[in-house]
Amino acid sequence: MDEPASRRRILVVEDEDNIAMALDYVLTREGYEHDRVANGADAMPKIRETRPDLVLLDVMLPEVSGYEICQNIRMDPSLKDTKVLMMTARGSAMERRKGLALGADGFIAKPFELKELREEVRRLLAPADGAGGNV
Structure with a gap:
């Protein structure tokens, strides 16, 4: 059975207020419960x-890095079962490889298009049984 978006819980780990506000806007509009x-130390x-x-996880955080948290x-x-979507302003191929090697489920470079973020969040929260129709 597919869970409604409001039942899906997301934690944003982001130290920049302006980015956190943009994420809050998108997640609220999508109906996700989020915090x-x-x-990094509080994550x-x-x-x-x-x-x-x-977990929407910034790479560069005070005290503990996103890589360490991942x-x-x-x-x-x-x-x-917790999915991890890493976000970084330094979206190089090396950064992406490192994040994925540490177990991240996705990687998005900042600044990102809100549409791209929305699609990535939906992809990661899609039912694992393939009922979402993506192959």
Whole structure:
């Protein structure tokens, strides 16, 4: 059974307020339940507490990097179903490879088109059984 968007929980880990506000706008319009932390050190406690379906994760964060957070998510068996979409202003191929190697499910370069972000979030939250029709 397909869950409505409002039942899908997203955690935004982003230290830049203007980007966080844009993400808040998109996620609210899409009907997702979401929360935000602005500091890398606060991310893992919040992820363990709220068990989001998706973490929108900035690479460059104060205190703990997005790469380290992604790695910590992947090392925690209780978070195996949590999807990770990494975001970075330095969207080089090397950055992308590193993020994917650490277990990210997707990678998006900032500044991003809101349409691109929406599509990526939908792709990552699509039912795993293939009912979404994507092959």
